[in-house]
Structure formats: C-alpha cells, structure tokens
Amino acid sequence: MAKKEKNFFERVFDVVRKIPAGRVTSYGAIAEYLGSKGSSRMVGWAMNASHTTRGFIPAHRVVNRNGQLTGRLNFPHPDLMEELLNNEHVRVENNQVVDFKEKFWDPNTELRKKKRTSK
Template sequence: MSEGKKNFFEDVYEVVKLIPEGRVTSYGAIASYLGSKGSARMVGWALIASHPLTRIPAHRVVNRVGMLTGKQHFEQPNAMQENLEKEGIKVKNDQVVEFEKLFWDPARELL
C-alpha cells in the first residue's frame, strides 16, 4: 500500500470515529470532506481494511441513499444491521429508515 493510501485510510478512520451513535453518513460524504470527491469507493476499501481494527464504527457508513452496501464485509451477514439497530437506527430491506433525518454530514458537522 502506498503511503498516500495509508494516510487516506487513517484520515477516513478519524472521520468515522466522529460519527455520533445513532447517526449515519455516506462513503461519498467522507470522501468529499477529505477533499477527495469521487473517491467514495476508496473510502469503502478503507472501511473493509478497518474490520480487524477496534473502535472504527464502520457500520455507520452506508451508500448515498442509505443502503447497507458494505454489509457483506462484516463478520456476520446481519452484523451491520444489528449494530445500527442497537443504536436505535431502523433498517428495512437493507436500507436505513429516515436516512435523510439521520444523515451526518462531516462537512457541516466538523466545521
């Protein structure tokens, strides 16, 4: 892994750690906040790599419409949904219910 990717991954982890419990954000919102608009997929790769790490709440990151697109990368198929539900977030058909209301935008929240 190049040094640039390593730093980007670490930057992603720092942002993800700031997502409040009971809120969600998107891969694209994180990429945009980090000045890498269009790098949502790389945010996803960073989160896949984060699974062995502790204290990275990757379950709070979903796609731009609230779908649990990263769920297959968790230790159990339902782990992402279960973690969200433990925080009071309702999920129906792999999509966050009231996504717009629960959306945490780092560009607005981390001024």
C-alpha cells in the same frame, strides 16, 4: 508538529470515529470531507481495512448515498451491521436505513460548520 501525513485509512477512520451514535453518513460525504469527492471508493476501501486495523471502526454507521447497507455482506457477520444499527436506535428495513435523510450526518456540515479554531 503533528504529523498530518497519515495514511488514507487513518484519515477515514478518524472521521468515522467522530460519527455520533444513532447517526449515519455516506461514503461520498467522507470522501468529500477528505478533499476527494470523486473518490468515494477509497472510503469503502479504507473500511475494508478496518478489519485488519486496530481499534473499533463503526463502519455500520457508514452507508451509501441511498442509505443502503451495501457493505453489510463485507462485515464479519452479514447481520452484524443491521444489528449494530438497531442497537443505536436506527431502524433498518430491507437493507436500507429508515429516515436516512434525518439521521444523515455530514462531516462537511457538522465538523466544518464550526470554526476550526482549535482542532
């Protein structure tokens, strides 16, 4: 009944929206969750569309594999990403998330570890 055939963007946004506050994830993790592990670029591309897409997309919670804020320059304001992360009690230093490994939130582990009894 539900049309699952959503655009690639919508799928990415859906996962990003599920990221809890104070947590961060990586493009590769989302890509893997979507089923395209090697296509992490598409995730970033979807984020770029978040500008023109309605609804708020916490793209600041999405960083690269190194926990580096690669997309901060792509934000409406360069310092917006870092500011938002600080607002979520996430320490950012040198454009990199501190304790990134501890704050890392993997959709494959968090979302999938639970049985999808009821989506």
